[in-house]
Amino acid sequence: MTLRFRASALILTAALALSACAQGGLRDGDAVNLNAQGGLGAASDPTSVAYFNQVVGDRVLFAVDQSTLDAQAQATLDGQAQWLLSNSEYAIQIEGHADEQGTREYNIALGARRASAVRDYLVSRGVPAGRLNTISYGKERPIEICSEESCYRQNRRAVTVVSFGPGA
């Protein structure tokens, strides 16, 4: 990503977090859903990327060093699978991430494990494997920057990135 894009995303994140609080119905992980501001449709449109990101939820979080999907993560992914099956025109990339508490290369591998766990779950829910690509950024792309657990838990994530295009 370019610096400009990321900087603007950060500002949007702050704005969304506020709106998320105001709406009361969104989880912490939804705070990044500002892609809607980038021309990805309105969250009120159930076929839009914005809807996927904000209403379905584009990410799941993990415990330290773990790639296990807890009940909340599974519920989110159930919603993702349902949406992806209904919106087959979207391409899907699953990004695995880690917090900064680990060595660089291990975290790349750990992010790959997390992305793969999400991929496998979506496949188990019927999403064609051929639509799902995975990538790991390890600890290279934190969204929260403090060095405390409150930030770390947001960074230990797998994000399902959907974009308009051929899905498979």
Added chain:
Amino acid sequence: MLTRRSLIRTTAALTLASALPLVPARAQTGPLRLEITEGVIEPLPFAIPSFIARNGGAADAAADITRVIAADLRGTGLFRQIPETAHISSITAFDAPIQYNDWQAINAQALIVGEVEESGGRLIVRFRLFDVFSQQPLGEGLQFVGPREGWRRMAHNVADQVYERITGEGGYFDTRVVFVHEEGPKNARLKRLAIMDYDGANVQFLTDSRSLVLAPRFSPTGDRIIYTSYESGQPQVYLMDVATVTRRPLEAFTGGEMTFSPRFTPDGGSVVFSMAQGGNTDIFRVGVGGGARTQLTTAPSIETAPSFSPDGSQMVFESDRTGGQQIYVMPAGGGEPQRISRGTGRYGTPVWSPRGDYIAFTKQEAGRFHIGVMRTNGSEERLLTASFLDEGPTWAPNGRVLMFTRETAGADGAPAVYSVDISGRNLQRVATPGMASDPSWSPRLP
């Protein structure tokens, strides 16, 4: 480094073991052995009068070269420079007799004398090293010739000679470091490859910051770099020629595979790396020219950070097959890995010393990170550093000094390159043009 006993000897005599037969026998004294393993008790004092400029064209170079030699030696933590203002004698001619008493009077144990001559755009650098208290030259006088712009390398060559003659260890000053230069805030960090002299001079950028790059490593001859780049969209191993700054993927990109954590084999003919497939990460080997991959590990866990013993017979790597990261050694061609890390906590990024005697690693325990060394069977573990985040050691070519990444905590947290010797002493921040991480130390330049 200097033990108490050898220090006492040092005050009496400064001599090479190999020069022993030429040294008059002295009761209660022996050859100087600076063992760089046990920590310096007191740095060895040396004097380096400004090198003589043989002609006007050499004046600036003579001053610069003297300064860099002194900085190299001081930077080791093993040597202490006696300032020129304290000198009693001055060196007026390269071949003039040494007034040993004047240097003994200021307790200079080593004396470095040199001159620089400029001739047709080239520099000629000559030096001699003297053992002040035994009143002997320490080794032969030497002369280096090179282009004017190569004056730093000639200075480093002199310092390497001095270091080797006094410590018996290989010098590490005529070397370079490839690293990742970082810019921007923590959540929008830009990274690019850069290379510099070991002391931070002559920085050159090797990539732009459009693609994320990680963990470059030198080839055994220092002319190539292997690293991980996201420029194809996935993390993938790339090979770069240092002289031409041209790069290519190590293997054709097939999609769906992430390759990372590369390192050359000691013969430079192959690269070992990790590949993540379906959440499982294993270690593979492939020739630098391509060809078939050989899979070296097959566990369903994370196997990464491979590094070979200098003789190429064994490979050390990290694995979380028992839960947390631990360090394992296995035969290079494959076979059953043996776990060598034994302490509490997690161990990663093992790197075999170019001398073969130690393995350096990153240890994570109780929320702190350490750089440490252990014997190749896991014994004699010694932690050299402690901080919020230290990781990724790289060896100086003499196997006695390490560089690594240290990152500070918090929203403004920033990485920097540090060095430390294997006794845990002489921790220093290495000069870089900005935030820097993932250093890899070159071999001695040819």
